[in-house]
Structures are given as C-alpha cells and as structure tokens.
Amino acid sequence: MGNIVQVKNLSMTFYNKEGELQVLNDMNFSLEEGEILTLLGPSGCGKSTILNILTKLLKPTNGDVVVNGNIGYMFQKDHLLEWRNIMDNITLGLEIQKKKTPEAIARVEELLKTYGLWEFRNMFPKELSGGMRQRVALIRTLSVNPDILLLDEPFSALDYQTRLLVSDDVYKIIRNENKSAILVTHDISEAISMSDKVAVLSKRPSTVKDIYTINLREDKDLTPLQTRKVPKFQDYFDKLWKEFDSNEVK
Numbered sequence: 463m464g465n466i467v468q469v470k471n472l473s474m475t476f477y478n479k480e481g482e483l484q485v486l487n488d489m490n491f492s493l494e495e496g497e498i499l500t501l502l503g504p505s506g507c508g509k510s511t512i513l514n515i516l517t518k519l520l521k522p523t524n525g526d527v528v529v530n531g532n533i534g535y536m537f538q539k540d541h542l543l544e545w546r547n548i549m550d551n552i553t554l555g556l557e558i559q560k561k562k563t564p565e566a567i568a569r570v571e572e573l574l575k576t577y578g579l580w581e582f583r584n585m586f587p588k589e590l591s592g593g594m595r596q597r598v599a600l601i602r603t604l605s606v607n608p609d610i611l612l613l614d615e616p617f618s619a620l621d622y623q624t625r626l627l628v629s630d631d632v633y634k635i636i637r638n639e640n641k642s643a644i645l646v647t648h649d650i651s652e653a654i655s656m657s658d659k660v661a662v663l664s665k666r667p668s669t670v671k672d673i674y675t676i677n678l679r680e681d682k683d684l685t686p687l688q689t690r691k692v693p694k695f696q697d698y699f700d701k702l703w704k705e706f707d708s709n710e711v712k
Contacts, residue, residue, distance in 0.1 A: 465530070466610060466642050467493035467516065472525035473667075474511055485511050487667035489525070493610070493642055498633075500645045500653040502702065503663030509646035513612045516644070531609025531642070538615045540599040542587040549574075549583040552602045559606060566605070573601050577635060592620050593628045600632055604639060611636060611643040617652065629656060630685040654678070654698045655686035662705045671705055674698065 474486040485508040493499045501509050514520040517533055542551050552570055556562040574580040579597060587595055596616060603611060616632065617625040633656055636643050647653055653660045660674045676698060678689045689695060 464495060465492045465528075466495045467530070467644070468526075468528040469512075469516075470526045472512075472515070472527065473523050474508065474515065474520070475523045484667040486522070487669045489663075489669050491661045491670050491673065493644055495642055496640060497658045498636060498643045498645065498656060500647060500657040500660045501663055502647060502650065502653040502660050503668060504665050505648055507663050507666050507668040509648075509663065509668075510614055513614055513644070513646060516612060529610065532607070533610050533612060534603040534606060534608030535612045536600055536603045536614065536616050538618050540587070540595045542595055542598060542602075544587050547584050547586055548579065548590070548598055551587065551598060552605050555602060555606045561606065569607070570601070570605050573604060576638075577601060577631070591624070593624045593631070596620065596628050597631055597635075600635055604635070604641075609642065611641050613643060613645040615647055616645075618647075625652075626687050630687050633686050650699055650702050651690065652686075654695060654702065655689045660702065662702060674701065 469489060469491050472486055472489040473484070475482050475484045489512070491499070491501075501512060503509055511520065513535065515522050515527060516529060517535055543554070546554070549570070552574070553562055553567065556566050571580070574583055577597060579594070579601065582590065582594070587598070590598065599616075613632070617629055620628060629652060645653070645656055654676055657676050660676060662671045662674070663669070664671050678684070678692050678694055678698070684692070
C-alpha cells in the first residue's frame with residue numbers, strides 16, 4: 463500500500479486588519495491507502511484548517527499537499543435538508559455532480575439496505591435520532607464513491623452514549639467500504655479506538671509533535687467500543703495524555 467495523501471512542510475497564516483495569525487507551522491504527515499489516521503489536537507489548533515486545505519477550499523501559505531484520489535467530507539453537523547426525505551438527502555451530491563445514474567442509485571439503495579437505513583428512506587431528518595442522522599450523513603458522503611473520507615469531529619454533537627455507538631457504526635462502514643480516512647478530534651479515547659495511526663498536534667501554531675501506530679486489533683473485527691477494553695488501550699491513553707500540557711486538553 464502506498465501513500466494516498468502526503469503533506470510536507472505545510473504552513474498556514476491568515477491575514478486581517480489586525481495583523482497575521484499563524485495557524486499551522488511546518489506540518490508533515492501521510493495517509494496510507496486503507497488506513498484511518500486521526501489528527502489529535504486541542505481545540506483551536508487548526509485541525510479543520512488542515513481538512514479545508516486538503517479539499518482545496520484553502521490554499522496553504524507554504525508547503526506541498528498531494529492527494530491521490532477523490533475526497534468525501536463529513537462535517538461536525540449532519541447538514542441534512544429538513545424538507546428532503548432521507549433518500550433525497552443522500553442523493554444530493556449525485557445531483558450536484560450530475561451523476562444521478564441508475565447505477566449510482568442502485569449503489570445508494572444497497573448502502574441503505576446494508577447499513578440499516580432502507581426502511582427509513584422516505585422519512586424526513588426530523589423523524590430520526592441524532593445517531594441515525596449521522597449515519598445518513600456518512601452514506602450521503604459515500605454515495606459519490608470517494609477514495610478518501612475526511613471526518614471533522616463527526617461525533618461531537620452527540621451525547622456520550624450515542625457517540626460511542628455511532629463511532630462503532632462509522633468505523634464498520636469505513637472498513638466494510640475499504641475507504642481511507644482522516645479523522646480530526648480532541649478526544650484521546652476516540653482517537654485511539656478509531657485509528658491505525660494518531661498524529662498528535664501541538665497548540666497553535668500547530669505542528670505534528672509525534673505519530674503513534676495503534677496496535678490494538680489482533681482480532682480484526684474488534685469495534686472501537688471493544689478496543690477500549692483491551693489492556694493496551696490504557697497504555698496508549700497515558701502516552702498521548704503526556705503529549706499535552708494541561709491547558710491543551712479539552
């Protein structure tokens with residue numbers, strides 16, 4: 463497997479009437495095909511800025527970014543349109559890209575059936591729980607068949623119990639669909655349980671302090687919730703906790 467994303471010496475400075483604000487400083491990391499990489503850092507360190515650079519919504523001040531594949535972006539909020547039913551919400555990206563073909567619709571229908579949403583396809587977002595809405599948002603992202611998923615704190619709006627259950631759902635879907643993914647979070651346990659690798663970011667101006675390879679799944683079928691019970695989980699947690707100053711942890 464090769465690198466599907468490569469970030470080298472990435473820096474980002476914003477300018478306004480009050481002066482300049484450096485958010486990213488000489489950042490380096492890569493994503494291998496089929497891997498889940500988490501960018502773990504304190505709030506305000508520029509995690510979302512990195513994702514916006516990867517999607518070309520922002521142009522970096524310095525550095526090189528190479529992305530070998532199409533990107534699907536899953537935001538903190540589900541951004542479902544309340545006046546469209548679930549099927550119409552999921553196919554919105556296909557409509558925008560003018561790719562709403564019979565083959566694409568058949569794939570969406572298969573995703574809905576596989577991940578327990580088929581019977582809800584004619585319902586509206588307000589009729590679903592927060593966890594189900596996030597599952598719909600992920601299926602919408604997958605509908606355009608991206609090679610790489612960018613997940614911007616997708617569980618942060620959920621209560622703790624739902625957050626754990628939905629992280630299991632999202633993890634299973636990413637693995638089953640053989641996608642590569644970059645997750646950003648400030649939650650250490652979430653980073654460990656979801657990831658193959660964790661890149662620890664410093665406070666702003668952010669750089670990569672260290673990258674940890676997470677080896678918790680001798681049993682490949684373990685879900686994120688189950689990995690939290692593996693004895694080595696606490697060892698990883700202690701190591702990552704030490705990477706932060708007390709004022710950097712939320």
